[in-house]
Amino acid sequence: MILVQTLVYGLALGGVIAVSAVGLTLAYGVTRFINFAFGEFLTLGAFLCLLFAQIGLGLPVAGLLAVAAVGVIGVGVARAFYTPLMNRGLLPLLVTSVGVAFVVQNLVRMIAGSNPIRFPVPLMRPIEIGGVFVPREQLVILGVALAAMLAVHLLLSFTMLGKKMRAVADDPALARVSGISSRRVLDATWFVSALIGGLGGILLAITQITLAPQMGWHFLLVVFAAVLLGGIGSPYGAMIGGLLIGLAMELGATYVAANYSYAFAFVVLIAVLILRPRGLMGGRG
Amino acid sequence: MSGAALKAEGLEAGYGPLQILFGIDMEVGPGEHVLVFGPNGAGKSTLIKALFGLVAPTAGRVTLDGQEVTGRAPEGMVARGMAYVPQVSNVFASMTVTENLEIGGARLSRARREARIAEMIELFPVLGERRRQAAGTLSGGERQMLALARALIPEPSVLLLDEPSAGVAPKLVAQIFELVSGLRRTGVSVLMIEQNARQALAHVDRGYVLEGGQVRLSDTAHALRENAEIGQLYLGG
């Protein structure tokens, strides 16, 4: 029974991780660098959603507005800070993204302050199914996460934009000679990546009930773990990686030591990487 | 010839301090199929890249249907009606055949794109059979067909082919040239560079022989095939 209960919790947490990981990995596929400021997209999504909710919009509307806004911010950040460095190799981009994370996180703190703020989700008693408690908001999270992953799948498989994104990710040089404007695809990718990050942030806010400026930065590492586990650049790998990390964290927390649940995520990751240096779905280095 | 489809005048290009092309003059007429060949290191690949904007020319000009396009970015070249099929990795390996074709038609309307894809499948029936297969699983010959089809989807006026027979099983090489030859029906002008010069010459109208970054010879395909000196050009005559 405890096992089933743990799996239920793990799936919901995994859903949050998976959504965020898909956002991070999408941008990687096209830009080939890991954005250490991705966690801030989560933070921004949660805070903007709260802001819109506070001015009287319903949560779903506030959420939609927030993720769209984060998408736009993502494009702005990329154009201002990342695009000029695209030809300078890996390290400048990595370090710049760390700088961007500092800036965004502290701008949020400057405006929102440091005290935790409650995210306005109603408090609900769980549904009990044969002795297993299924928290209602976890059902919502899982539902939204699955819908988001389905949406990403549809985007990548059935829209021209998604196919262009995949083409650029597959072979940027060939995409270019095939007449695809990599600049536009890049913008679109940043938009989608940040947008999904914003959504991940809202799901994270629902999970942890309270918001704080450093929430995204703290969660980033778990998202990284999911992305690497699946293989960087592979959206489906990120989905699987996210769910696995979520399950590993909850199982480890329940059966081994709760305080090491983060460590668990990494140990699973490192173990997988030793066996498969490019992750489960064999992403790109 | 009234208005060449593609024309290069005094084209020079290279990589950094290394100059490869030394004043190339050449042209491809509308609907004409032209072969550029010559020994390794003659500058064939650099020529095709300079024409398509992948290497910025340092001197000279390139005109496409009478409009100057010298040094434009490849995306712009495609928009203006030039298409290019690279020698290697010329398909999106992780995407299906249909998706590869759709990428070729990214700029077209949905209806037009689907119509063009249908036409291409008619032209290359084997692609129809492989529709849902990832391009990475295709054979060398099938890949070339897919790459050709993708390049043709936006109905370019000029098609640049970089060694279409490279990486194709020897017995299929002839088939590839037949396919290229078959493109005459579509009216597209073709500029192709090839190792397999003798075989390729049988399928084109005219040819240029490049050596040391310069045009050494230019003649009809028939005349070039009969020219005995060319073999010596390859082996350091």
Added chain:
Amino acid sequence: MDLIAFATGLISLALIYGLLAVGLNLQFGFAGVINFGYVAFFAVGAFASALVTLPPPGSEAYLAASARYEIALGWPVWSGFLAAGLAGGLLALFIGAVSARLATHYLAVATFAMAEVVRSVLGNETWLTRGEFGISNVPQPLGDLFTPESYALFYLALIAVVVGVLFAALRHLGEAPFGRLLRAIKDDETSARTLGKRTARAKLRALAIGGAVAGIAGALWTHSLGVIHVGQFVPIVTFQVWLAMLLGGTGNHWGALAGAFALIAIREGTRFVGEIPGLDQIAAANPSFLPSLRFVLIGLLLIAVVRFFPGGLVPERRRRAPAASGAKAALPAPERIAPAGAPALEITDLRKSFGGLAAVDGASFAVRPGSITGLIGPNGAGKSTVMDLVSGVQTPDAGAVRVAGQEITGLPPEAIADRGLGRTFQTPRLYPTMTVWENLMVAGMPQRHETLRAGFLRAAARRQAEAEIAARAEAVLGELEMQSMRDERAETLSGGQRKLLSLGRLMMRRPPVMLLDEPAAGVNRRLATALFDRIAELNRQGTTFLIVEHEMQLVMRYCDHVIVMHQGRVLAEGAPDEIRADPAVIEAYLGGAVA
């Protein structure tokens, strides 16, 4: 107001961060390892030193401090420093071994994650570390000899001595053959391996030293504050050290040290941001405003430095070779490969496919000892792939490669290089950020002088070797007529000069078999002829050559024997004249129907 006390504290901290930056610089700036978990070494070093030196539970000092930790040894402080270096080094070895197979991104994130695991362990294993309580009676060496005010000054002097010694040692190491090898690895690891360098081992050593240095910095840190607390070791520390290193400029120890001072100046200087007129009003209304603004500024600075000062604030100085002594060593004669009679190089039914395309499709040939053998064929015939398979850069799918009768199939490049095989690449793979002279020195330096031990001990032997190799480099420069370019960075050379230098690197080693991939491509005709004359000269001295070349006149003139490849197989071989007359060869080039 006590500016001296204030400055003392900051300089101490800057020196400690400087040591961290120098250690990271060794890992990244020299060996090219992107380590985003650097703080872990700092952490284990600090804890190791604290636990070794704290008064043991139950002792008088323990009771006097009303301490509550469970484990401590009470050893003298110097042993704490040793323990710290050891702990940092061992952790680095462990991380290096685990992550050896990981590509850059995976490595960056995996190290980042491992540091968090370390922090998690230090935070949770409270029996060892006291977790969130921390330990606040970490001994301060010779603390009872000084007044509190003068102790800070004394400790600053102690830090300066320790940092100074380590800095000098690392700088020495950076200039020693070991450091040169590391820079070569960072520039082009594969190429270093084809010169016979055990790169994995060297990188691991660099990681370990960097880790040990960070560990010692941790010891300096914990004893300076008298406190140890797991809350210190957050990822932000890692990024501060990166900022310091990037500020200073990578690959350059003075830069790393200067960068640390800049870091502390920025970090602590931004505390004065509230002094800007007008801001105090906002600050009073919003307590988060100024502290957050401070970190916004630090973030923007980090971004700006990366964007506008790619070489750091202290750009790497141009390294100069020592003045030529005038002594030109005669180049050693190549070793002969025994047993005589066996082919110098032989490949049998070699195969390699890339994604269904057979690049080499059952090629077999032998290279006669003492010959210059040409390997020709149209583009895509598989010549370069054969070179890669023979030199171990790629592994064959099937078939065998033998050097002097010994099978070397599938060995790593460095092992193959040791068997007496040297190669160049079609696009020369030099060490672009190193000078011409250094490129030659790396190539010529025997491995035994590139170890750590040799970096510090056996100085006489090393100096002698250095002098010998330098004289040889002088001779090679002379032969290639490149003396005037000796201090140019390789990336500034023209295509032809790069080809020459890559041949020069092989000349430094004099392997009995040299594989040259298009040595004359992009080289002007006069130089190309000179180059082939040089090859012929080396050949007379006993070197066997296998040369891929497109310039047929050169092939015909200089080669004893020519092998023609086509479609991954050997199409024909024989003397140049025969090949030239072979219709099948002409057909292959012209693309006729080849049977």
Added chain:
Amino acid sequence: MTAFARGAAGAAMTAAGLLTGGIATAQEDPLRIGLLLPFTGQYAWVGENVQPVAQMIAEEVNGSGGIGGREITFVQGDTEGVVDAGTTAAQKLINVDNVMALVGPTSLSFSGSKNLIIDNSVPMVTPTAGTTELDRACQDVCFRTVPSDSLGGKAIARAATDAQYLGEGARAWENPVLMVAQSPAMVSFLEPIERSFADYGVEIAEVIEFTPGKPSYRAEVQEALAADPDGIVLVAAPEESARVMTNAFQSGYEGGWFVTQDQTNAEYIELAGAQLVDGIYGLEEVASEEGQELNRAFEERYQDYSGEEVKIFGTNTYDSMNVIALAMLSDHMDDGEITRATLAEHIRAVTDPGEGKTQVTSYTEGKEALEAGESIDYRGLVGPIDFDDWGNIAAPFGIRQVQDGAWTTVSVIPASALN
């Protein structure tokens, strides 16, 4: 200290890497007080909560003409929640800004700045460090207006095991679980609570330490609920407390909760939601009926001042600042001068109980009394504020409960009941 030297230090540092800004010209030598607290990082909320309350008192002081004409100003020393930044922040406050006194630090920064504080005799009156590590850490200059966690822990155990303190109709806990966050300010509760429960004859069924900052605590809650507790003592920052309680609620837990003084404020009810916290118990330093009056008055005053509810450490800060300000005034009235060394003595002078002393509860009251030539005994929001040799206070505790969306005092445990 001169404005020039101060400016020079500032200029040297600013020139060293960033904006060269004008240096604010110091007015008639203000009295600087350092806020040695985290303003960024994981514990940034601590600084954010303390500063406005301190500011409010400073405005009260400055509005009444300052102390001998000198105004009180604050300098932030952001410890970032990290040891070495805490130390450099203290160095700047003490050596460059030349602060007269410190409000702060937190438990974490204390160990790194202890020597600096003692060596330079800078009086510190911290509202935020309840850690048991400070129980016997420093004499003369260290004071705190937050009771030691060892006392707080004892009070919780006492109340939870004795129905008389839990209000009408409540039952004493027989099978409690203890959950403690692993953060510097929280862990020091663990041992006192555990020991005190045992002293009062109740074994704690399960002790669960958890890592702060996790998105959820389902596994920890599951473990707690597995012991089938009738009550959970929860020691954590508000953020984690809200998460743990919500997770428990979502897992169907219906038993009782006991939280520390960190949650017994209106802010926490808002954060966690009134539904979730209804009926939970909390610990609060409250002296008496009179103390409750004062608290209500303070809450109103702070709300008028800032438009916000009082947050954690608000009441403690009120007392810290009043103590410092009154000591400064007293020091000034003594000989016209204020120095760090004499300030510490005056802190004792204005707080120590004594025959014939006038009891005061605010700066303004104290100022009037001092100016009338009386000696004073400050009595604060968290208790009588009588420091022992190590600067600790022994507050009596109030046990509060959330009833109808507000904290209500259900009983008071006198200091004598905790020995």
